[in-house]
Every structure is written in C-alpha cells, then in structure tokens.
Amino acid sequence: MSNKKSTHDDKLKLIVIKTKSKVYVSDNINNGSYHYTKIKELLFDGDKPIPTYREDWCEIKVVPELIQKKLPSARINSRYELKEGFYSTGLPKVLHSSDFSEEGQYESVYGLYELKYELTEPKLIEVEFELNIIVEDSNFEIVRSDYNLQHSVLDQITTHPVLLSTRPCTLSRQESYNIVRKYIKANIDPRWAAITSDYDFCFTVSKNIEHEPEEYRVNVGKRKPKYETRYTRTRTVKVYETSPKSYDRYPIIEPFVGKNEEDLKMNIQKFLDELMEVINRPLIECEHCKGYGVFNYEV
Known part of the structure; x- marks a missing residue:
C-alpha cells in the first residue's frame, strides 16, 4: 500500500496492476457496474493515461509519483463594452454587470453592449491519492474479451474480475x-x-x-x-x-x-x-x- 500527500477521506483511491513494461490503473476499487472513471481526465507524472479495452482501466508507464488535474481557464476582467456603432450616443464605453440591474440606470440600453473578458492560463493542481498494487504479473495484459468466459466459483471469489482472464476458463x-x-x-x-x-x-x-x-x-x-x-x-x-x-x-x-x-x-x-x-x-x-x-x- 502506498500513500501520497494525505490521509484525507476525499483523496483519490486507485488500484494498480504492475507488468514488466507497463502499469494498469483504475479508480473502480469496488468493481461497480455503473462506475464513472475520473482517471482519463488526469495526468500521471505529466502524461495522459492510455485507454484500454476496459472502460474503467487505463495504461500508464510506471507507478505514479505525481498525479495532477488540469483546471479550466477562468474568466477575469469581465466587463461590457459599448458596441462600436454607438460611440456617438455619449454612453460610457465600459460598464459592469451591476450597471444593468433593476437599480442601475443603464438597464434599457443593455443591447448596445457586448460582454468582454480574458481567460487565465489553464492551471495544474496536484491530486492527493492512495494506491494499492493488487498484483504484479510481468506477462499480464488487458485485452478485448470476445467470449463469455466461465470460471470456477473459487476463482470468482479470490480473483479480481480484471484478472480472471489469467485463470482457467471454459465456454458454454x-x-x-x-x-x-x-x-x-x-x-x-x-x-x-x-x-x-x-x-x-x-x-x-x-x-x-x-x-x-x-x-x-x-x-x-x-x-x-x-x-x-x-x-x-x-x-x-x-x-x-x-x-x-x-x-x-x-x-x-x-x-x-x-x-x-x-x-x-x-x-x-x-x-x-x-x-x-x-x-x-x-x-x-x-x-x-x-x-x-x-x-x-x-x-
């Protein structure tokens, strides 16, 4: 078990499978049927994860030391600028949203202005996480499953579902x-x-x-x-x-x-x-x- 940065309950929990040449990672730690994964939106040591045939599993290069999330750009310096064709009206060239409120004196000329703003640069923030390496198998690979595999009850109980492809199986x-x-x-x-x-x-x-x-x-x-x-x-x-x-x-x-x-x-x-x-x-x-x-x- 590895802990990174924090022990808070809201930290990202991951399960990991290590192979000889790559690492598989998932945030579906309870193997939920309707799980929505968030790891596709993250950066692992600066790189985007690679999708696999399993929606809730991705491929990365190594066990991560740093996980980051990109924050969207934010609006700054929001204002309303008078449209060029109405400069001769004598109206202020720049107003703010409060000027168009019911108490504001410019509510009636709202249509003569257009919203302007700048965007901040996207920012990366560090994500606190905890990961559990559930198995190390040098030959394991997530592949597309073409069949409805049947496994023994014991293997179903003792083996993580994503690893069942490595266990004895049969078809109906x-x-x-x-x-x-x-x-x-x-x-x-x-x-x-x-x-x-x-x-x-x-x-x-x-x-x-x-x-x-x-x-x-x-x-x-x-x-x-x-x-x-x-x-x-x-x-x-x-x-x-x-x-x-x-x-x-x-x-x-x-x-x-x-x-x-x-x-x-x-x-x-x-x-x-x-x-x-x-x-x-x-x-x-x-x-x-x-x-x-x-x-x-x-x-």
Missing part, C-alpha cells in the same frame, strides 16, 4: 456450438462440401464424393410404366455433425476450455483450423473398396 456448450457453426459457414469451400443441416439445435456438413458412373433406372411414365436409364457420379457422406445439447443422434459438442483466456483462444483457433482442413479437403472414392467405408484424401 451453446457458445462453443455458435462459434463452430459461424466459422464453418464463413469458411466452407462449396466445391468440396455443403451444409446440409443448419439449425440452432443441430448442424451437419456433408461431402459429395465422386465415383465411377453407376447406372440406375427411373420410372418416368405417368400411366404406364416407362423406365429411363440414368447415371450417378456422386454420393453424399457426412463429415461433421454436432449439436449444443441432446438432440436425436447428434453428438453433443465439447465446450472449449483453456488454462487462461489466451490459451482458450489458441485452442479454439487450433480446433477450427483442423476442422476446416478436413471439411475443405477434396475426397475421392477408394478404387479398391468402391466406397464401402474407406476413403482416400486426394493429394
């Missing part, structure tokens, strides 16, 4: 399903695969497998049987199917997990990359078994 099955479904739809190659079921409760991707032409007959007659010989050169095989919860015979998706948020993101991307490699890779029918359960990937 529904969010994991949504991620996979969205990614496949955006990256599938229609030359080699097609989405054959696309619902909130189930998802299927199939491939068209090319093979030697197979003859089959179709009755095209309306009243009397009339057969026509046709040929098929492709057939459909499921390559991926899943669901967010129990539905029919669909396999339920496994939720994504990670040692921390960064590891979780890497695991998600690794799974998606490997899945799309399978989905978008052309398949050909095995020349030995003619499609009875064995396929080769075309190289």
Whole structure:
C-alpha cells in the first residue's frame, strides 16, 4: 500500500496492476457496474493515461509519483463594452454587470453592449491519492474479451474480475456450438462440401464424393410404366455433425476450455483450423473398396 500527500477521506483511491513494461490503473476499487472513471481526465507524472479495452482501466508507464488535474481557464476582467456603432450616443464605453440591474440606470440600453473578458492560463493542481498494487504479473495484459468466459466459483471469489482472464476458463456448450457453426459457414469451400443441416439445435456438413458412373433406372411414365436409364457420379457422406445439447443422434459438442483466456483462444483457433482442413479437403472414392467405408484424401 502506498500513500501520497494525505490521509484525507476525499483523496483519490486507485488500484494498480504492475507488468514488466507497463502499469494498469483504475479508480473502480469496488468493481461497480455503473462506475464513472475520473482517471482519463488526469495526468500521471505529466502524461495522459492510455485507454484500454476496459472502460474503467487505463495504461500508464510506471507507478505514479505525481498525479495532477488540469483546471479550466477562468474568466477575469469581465466587463461590457459599448458596441462600436454607438460611440456617438455619449454612453460610457465600459460598464459592469451591476450597471444593468433593476437599480442601475443603464438597464434599457443593455443591447448596445457586448460582454468582454480574458481567460487565465489553464492551471495544474496536484491530486492527493492512495494506491494499492493488487498484483504484479510481468506477462499480464488487458485485452478485448470476445467470449463469455466461465470460471470456477473459487476463482470468482479470490480473483479480481480484471484478472480472471489469467485463470482457467471454459465456454458454454451453446457458445462453443455458435462459434463452430459461424466459422464453418464463413469458411466452407462449396466445391468440396455443403451444409446440409443448419439449425440452432443441430448442424451437419456433408461431402459429395465422386465415383465411377453407376447406372440406375427411373420410372418416368405417368400411366404406364416407362423406365429411363440414368447415371450417378456422386454420393453424399457426412463429415461433421454436432449439436449444443441432446438432440436425436447428434453428438453433443465439447465446450472449449483453456488454462487462461489466451490459451482458450489458441485452442479454439487450433480446433477450427483442423476442422476446416478436413471439411475443405477434396475426397475421392477408394478404387479398391468402391466406397464401402474407406476413403482416400486426394493429394
């Protein structure tokens, strides 16, 4: 705990996270949901803080020794000057606000004057503060969170919310399903695969497998049987199917997990990359078994 300048109750209270190359600072010491931060208006050792992905956290260079606040310019020498076009009236060229009061003799000519004043130079005042370094982690960084991370109850109790990204985490099955479904739809190659079921409760991707032409007959007659010989050169095989919860015979998706948020993101991307490699890779029918359960990937 560090104290600067004062022990008054009205001093600025800050929490700090130290890393190897930067410092994160916040005045939301109670983690309030509707907190309005004041630190963006301050100077830390002469520098403005840098915003982060968290509204109530900013980045600074080092643990501050001096915090200052810029006071706005103030009006001085306020007066009312007679407009140039009315100099010939004989009215005073300069009046003050009291001259236009009900008791003043110039109330009736107020419109002939305009307010004039000077501004003082902006001034910096020192802000008394108290800061608490809640953790020192050389690798920590505040990053944008793209997911609704789930953490253990113990971590939620013992870890500051801004640091939960460093703890083991998981996604719900529904969010994991949504991620996979969205990614496949955006990256599938229609030359080699097609989405054959696309619902909130189930998802299927199939491939068209090319093979030697197979003859089959179709009755095209309306009243009397009339057969026509046709040929098929492709057939459909499921390559991926899943669901967010129990539905029919669909396999339920496994939720994504990670040692921390960064590891979780890497695991998600690794799974998606490997899945799309399978989905978008052309398949050909095995020349030995003619499609009875064995396929080769075309190289």
